[in-house]
Amino acid sequence: xxxxxxxxxxxxxxxxxxxxxxxxxxxxxxxxxxxxxxxxxxxxxxxxxxxxxxxxxxxxxxxxxxxxxxxxxxxxxxxxxxxxxxxxxxxxxxxxxxxxxxxxxxxxxxxxxxxxxxxxxxxxxxxxxxxxxxxxxxxxxxxxxxxxxxxxxxxxxxxxxxxxxxxxxxxxxxxxxxxxxxxxxxxxxxxxxxxxxxxxxxxxxxxxxxxxxxxxxxxxxxxxxxxxxxxxxxxxxxxxxxxxxxxxxxxxxxxxxxxxxxxxxxxxxxxxxxxxxxxxxxxxxxxxxxxxxxxxxxxxxxxxxxxxxxxxxxxxxxxxxxxxxxxxxxxxxxxxxxxxxxxxxxxxxxxxxxxxxxxxxx
Amino acid sequence: xxxxxxxxxxxxxxxxxxxxxxxxxxxxxxxxxxxxxxxxxxxxxxxxxxxxxxxxxxxxxxxxxxxxxxxxxxxxxxxxxxxxxxxxxxxxxxxxxxxxxxxxxxxxxxxxxxxxxxxxxxxxxxxxxxxxxxxxxxxxxxxxxxxxxxxxxxxxxxxxxxxxxxxxxxxxxxxxxxxxxxxxxxxxxxxxxxxxxxxxxxxxxxxxxxxxxxxxxxxxxxxxxxxxxxxxxxxxxxxxxxxxxxxxxxxxxxxxxxxxxxxxxxxxxxxxxxxxxxxxxxxxxxxxxxxxxxxxxxxxxxxxxxxxxxxxxxxxxxxxxxxxxxxxxxxxxxxxxxxxxxxxxxxxxxxxxxxxxxxxxxxxxxxxxxxxxxxxxxxxxxxxxxxxxxxxxxxxxxxxxxxxxxxxxxxxxxxxxxxxxxxxxxxxxxxxxxxxxxxxxxx
Numbered sequence: 001x002x003x004x005x006x007x008x009x010x011x012x013x014x015x016x017x018x019x020x021x022x023x024x025x026x027x028x029x030x031x032x033x034x035x036x037x038x039x040x041x042x043x044x045x046x047x048x049x050x051x052x053x054x055x056x057x058x059x060x061x062x063x064x065x066x067x068x069x070x071x072x073x074x075x076x077x078x079x080x081x082x083x084x085x086x087x088x089x090x091x092x093x094x095x096x097x098x099x100x101x102x103x104x105x106x107x108x109x110x111x112x113x114x115x116x117x118x119x120x121x122x123x124x125x126x127x128x129x130x131x132x133x134x135x136x137x138x139x140x141x142x143x144x145x146x147x148x149x150x151x152x153x154x155x156x157x158x159x160x161x162x163x164x165x166x167x168x169x170x171x172x173x174x175x176x177x178x179x180x181x182x183x184x185x186x187x188x189x190x191x192x193x194x195x196x197x198x199x200x201x202x203x204x205x206x207x208x209x210x211x212x213x214x215x216x217x218x219x220x221x222x223x224x225x226x227x228x229x230x231x232x233x234x235x236x237x238x239x240x241x242x243x244x245x246x247x248x249x250x251x252x253x254x255x256x257x258x259x260x261x262x263x264x265x266x267x268x269x270x271x272x273x274x275x276x277x278x279x280x281x282x283x284x285x286x287x288x289x290x291x292x293x294x295x296x297x298x299x300x301x302x303x304x305x306x307x308x309x310x311x312x313x314x315x316x317x318x319x320x321x322x323x324x325x326x327x328x329x330x331x332x333x334x335x336x337x338x339x340x341x342x343x344x345x346x347x348x349x350x351x352x353x354x355x356x357x358x359x360x361x362x
Numbered sequence: 363x364x365x366x367x368x369x370x371x372x373x374x375x376x377x378x379x380x381x382x383x384x385x386x387x388x389x390x391x392x393x394x395x396x397x398x399x400x401x402x403x404x405x406x407x408x409x410x411x412x413x414x415x416x417x418x419x420x421x422x423x424x425x426x427x428x429x430x431x432x433x434x435x436x437x438x439x440x441x442x443x444x445x446x447x448x449x450x451x452x453x454x455x456x457x458x459x460x461x462x463x464x465x466x467x468x469x470x471x472x473x474x475x476x477x478x479x480x481x482x483x484x485x486x487x488x489x490x491x492x493x494x495x496x497x498x499x500x501x502x503x504x505x506x507x508x509x510x511x512x513x514x515x516x517x518x519x520x521x522x523x524x525x526x527x528x529x530x531x532x533x534x535x536x537x538x539x540x541x542x543x544x545x546x547x548x549x550x551x552x553x554x555x556x557x558x559x560x561x562x563x564x565x566x567x568x569x570x571x572x573x574x575x576x577x578x579x580x581x582x583x584x585x586x587x588x589x590x591x592x593x594x595x596x597x598x599x600x601x602x603x604x605x606x607x608x609x610x611x612x613x614x615x616x617x618x619x620x621x622x623x624x625x626x627x628x629x630x631x632x633x634x635x636x637x638x639x640x641x642x643x644x645x646x647x648x649x650x651x652x653x654x655x656x657x658x659x660x661x662x663x664x665x666x667x668x669x670x671x672x673x674x675x676x677x678x679x680x681x682x683x684x685x686x687x688x689x690x691x692x693x694x695x696x697x698x699x700x701x702x703x704x705x706x707x708x709x710x711x712x713x714x715x716x717x718x719x720x721x722x723x724x725x726x727x728x729x730x731x732x733x734x735x736x737x738x739x740x741x742x743x744x745x746x747x748x749x750x751x752x753x754x755x756x757x758x759x760x761x762x763x764x765x766x767x768x769x770x771x772x773x774x775x776x777x778x779x780x781x782x783x784x785x786x787x788x789x790x791x792x793x794x795x796x797x798x799x800x801x802x803x804x805x
Contacts, residue, residue, distance in 0.1 A: 067748055075753055109721035110576075112608050125744045159576060160544075160729070162721045162745045165788035167752040169780045220386060229387045264389060308385020308405040309364070331385040331405035331420055343405060343420035 003084075003096040003145070007035040007046040008073045010065065010116075012104035014051035017060035017122035023195035024103035025050045027152055027207035031101040034214055038268070039099065047073045051119050063119040067129050067164065070118075074134065074168070081143050097146040098138060102131050103204055106153025107161060108189035115163040116153050130163040132183060137166040139181055146265065149183040152204040155254075157190030180263035182228045184210065184235060187254030194253050198242060206257055209239045214268060221288050221328045224270030228261040233329075235259060237349035289326035290346050294334060295362040296321050303336045327359075334361055364403040368426040371397040371408060374433040376619040377601040377612040379411040394615040412436055413604040415446070438600050439477065439561040439579040443592045451518025452477055453591045459513060459524035460588040466505055467530035471557030471585050472497065472550055474508050474527070474536070476573040478520035478564050487571050490514050491564040492523035494540050495573050497550070500533045500684055500711045502732070508536075526557070533664065533684040533711075536560065537730060540570050545730035546720070548575045549685045553659045556582045556628065559589065559596075576722035579603070580687060582629045595627040602633035606640075606690055607724040613637040617647055625654040633724075635669045636690040648673050664712075668694040671705075683710035689726045692719065692790060699792035700783055706792045717742070717798070719790035742789050746799055749785060 011028025013021045032048040035041045054064040081094040105117040107126070115128035135149045186193035186206030195204045212218075218226045218234035240248060240255040247253055296303065296316065303316035303323065308331040316323045327346050334342040342361060349357040371380055373395055382391035384406060391399050401423055408429060409418040415436035421429055433444040441452040456475055463471065476491040495508040505527070512525035531554045535547045550558050562578035564571050580603070581596045583589070590596075598619050605612045613634070620627065620634045631651055638648045652673050655666045661677065668691035670678040682695050682705055695712075699705045706713050718729040777785070777800070786796055 068751065071753060110607065110723040112723065113721065124740070126741070127744065127748055159720050159722055159727070161741055162789055164745050164748045165784045167749060167781075167784075170784070222386065227388065229383070229389055233387050261389075310403065329387065331407060333405060333422060341422060343422060345407065345420060 003090060003093060004045050005041045005097040006077060006095050007041040007099040009101045010049045012051045012119050015105060015119055015121060016063045018105060021195060023202035023204050025052055026201055027103040027204045028101060030211050034211060035099050060122055061120055066118045066120045066127060070129055077143060094143050098144040100131050100135055100149045103152040103207060106155060107158040108155035109159055109161055109163060111189045113163050114155050126161045128164055133163060134166045137168050139179055141171050145178060146180045150210055152186040152193055152207045154192045155187045155189040156192060180265045182267065183260040185258040188258035191254035192252050194247060205239060205242045208242055209235055225266050226268035227266050228264060231267055232259040232261045234348060237347045241350035289328050290348060290356045292325050292327050292359045292361060294323040296323055303334060306333045306335065366400040366402055367423050368400050369423055370428040371431060373410060373431045375412045375601060377615045378434060379612060381409045383407045394612050410434055413601045439563050440596060441591055442597055449518055451515060452522045455515035455522045456524050456589045459526045463526040463528045465528040468528055469554050470529050470531045470552035472527045472529055472552055473557055473559040475524045475561045476564055477522045490523045491521055492573060494538050496537050497527060498535050498537050500535060505534060536575060538572055538575055540572055546575055546727055547730050548725055548727045549687045551663055551687055553663060555585050557585050558582055576725055576727045580629060595623060595630060599629045599633060602630060603724045606633055606636055613641040628655060628658045631655045632665050632688060639672050665691040671698045681705060681707050683707060683712055685712050686726060689723045692726045693787060696786050696790060696792050700786060703793045716792050717795045743799060745789060
């Protein structure tokens with residue numbers, strides 16, 4: 001029997017000691033729904049933790065989820081690893097893949113560290129958990145083979161708060177070469193992640209983009225897979241498409257996520273990506289091609305476009321000053337007789353109206 | 363099957379991280395400082411990253427090809443050429459400061475520069491960029507009021523404050539005092555024959571604008587040598603300090619660059635020493651780096667002492683009394699206190715602030731010991747309480763259990779060696795401070 005996959009999805013809207021959020025729970029719910037369907041994690045191995053699951057009247061100090069609720073899930077991983085060690089040939093390994101999804105208030109004491117505030121946090125007692133520190137610890141300990149971390153939280157620079165370290169002990173287990181990590185944060189330090197109504201529901205901009213990508217928009221048009229590179233490219237190119245011009249003009253708001261694509265691997269296989277279905281908001285789910293506008297100098301006669309592998313993908317119509325065509329993601333070369341070739345890239349970016357961005361050449 | 367061609371990439375930045383992507387956006391090659399390999403005839407994208415800034419270019423590999431990549435224009439607190447923050451007015455202001463040093467001692471120099479960010483809209487922030495900044499001795503005595511006395515130049519798009527102070531060799535502190543906020547400090551070590559150049563950017567902190575102590579730039583130049591905006595060593599140090607703070611893997615390239623500079627740049631040496639300790643602690647070059655640093659800066663320099671301790675140098679000090687400049691140095695000292703609790707002697711300047719270390723990188727900062735509203739110690743206590751609320755470790759079957767029927771007062775929570783190391787590193791506190799915090803939990 002193969003090793004199972006696990007998922008922890010945490011969304012915290014209710015912070016009795018801080019300003020509340022509106023979209024964090026919807027983000028976590030959306031990720032949970034995806035990961036337990038397309039993502040292939042059984043519901044028995046997936047944990048959804050929302051602040052709405054706990055009493056609303058609790059004092060700040062007793063508000064939940066606190067670290068304890070998160071740790072409970074981590075303890076199930078430890079128990080699974082212990083059981084595998086005793087009963088199978090897998091060794092001290094809990095599973096194949098772990099998805100960690102966190103949405104809530106966050107902060108960043110240094111550029112390389114960040115924490116998500118728990119529901120019992122206050123300004124002077126900032127109870128927090130560092131998903132990245134835990135993900136790193138699972139990776140170091142070899143508790144899982146693949147760790148995917150998605151964190152939709154601000155990384156405002158709060159330089160007087162230390163992140164709480166993971167309490168699992170560090171142990172360096174063999175098998176480093178086979179382990180893989182992919183971490184994506186809504187913001188890099190010290191920027192703010194924003195939430196806003198998207199298709200009638202308040203969502204984190206990062207999470208909404210992530211879900212569109214995982215549901216198929218980030219898949220490669222040829223292979224159909226979503227690899228770490230495809231997902232990173234999609235997130236980097238498209239998060240800003242869900243932001244208004246006013247939001248884009250605010251230097252404190254994150255327009256692009258911070259993505260650490262540390263190892264090459266397939267995040268969503270081709271069949272799963274194709275079956276994921278559409279999102280309910282503006283970003284398209286399966287962009288096969290994107291518009292390209294080539295400004296022709298002279299007659300433009302005989303201009304040709306070749307793809308990254310030198311295959312001819314288009315020949316210009318004669319007598320036009322502007323050549324409009326549709327091309328898939330990739331690199332291309334425009335060859336015009338008597339001129340140097342021009343290289344261009346179709347990145348799959350969308351504009352702020354959700355429409356594919358036109359690639360201008362020449 | 364398409365032909366293979368040789369692709370050679372040469373970067374002007376020795377520590378530039380180079381990645382090659384194919385037309386499916388898959389990563390097909392990586393290198394640091396340069397790359398050489400063969401690939402099929404096709405189109406590729408080369409991305410080059412230095413100090414957090416990435417630039418890309420598409421190439422057509424139709425035959426063997428050499429691509430020369432220029433210096434990446436990253437943002438720097440130093441008005442270096444080939445950066446996005448280069449500024450002739452700021453460079454001129456720094457040069458003027460170098461020509462008219464203030465003397466409160468001799469033998470060493472401290473160049474302190476605070477810039478408003480260049481570019482974009484002209485700055486409208488009032489007052490000196492160095493407002494609230496002062497230079498003090500390690501014992502707290504005032505040395506120079508940078509905020510009030512440093513020359514301000516507002517001829518460019520944004521103002522800059524710059525001052526060169528000649529001092530006796532020793533450990534000094536830069537202190538930032540702002541209304542209604544705890545004072546913060548960092549170390550500036552003045553080494554004999556060297557000028558320590560500290561560049562900072564003025565940023566907004568809770569509606570107040572002030573020099574950002576934690577994220578500036580430090581470099582060392584020989585005493586009397588004026589600031590040089592095209593100094594490639596300073597550029598290298600910038601990239602190396604970014605790598606240290608952001609866990610970028612450029613250690614071997616940085617070490618090679620240091621060797622090519624004949625180990626003559628002490629700041630680069632300190633940074634490479636810590637990168638080696640982090641990534642390849644067994645590397646034989648580490649001892650050479652530490653040995654050269656002792657020759658250049660002396661064994662009294664707290665950052666050199668930290669490297670001597672971490673590298674298990676036979677001449678490693680038995681005590682460290684001053685705060686180092688780098689957070690990585692402090693982490694090395696803290697780690698050593700777990701087996702050598704007396705390393706930071708009680709009542710030493712370092713011990714007096716060691717409970718108030720802030721989580722900054724790459725530079726070490728802390729709340730001042732006499733700050734009336736200091737609360738850093740309480741924040742650390744909250745983290746400690748959170749850590750100790752963890753579930754109990756599963757007990758080992760058959761392990762012996764102790765029974766204790768005594769009526770003695772409850773003892774502090776016990777932590778094993780690994781827990782103590784984890785907490786000391788995360789909180790940035792030496793062993794003695796951790797024990798003190800644990801004892802307070804019971805009260």
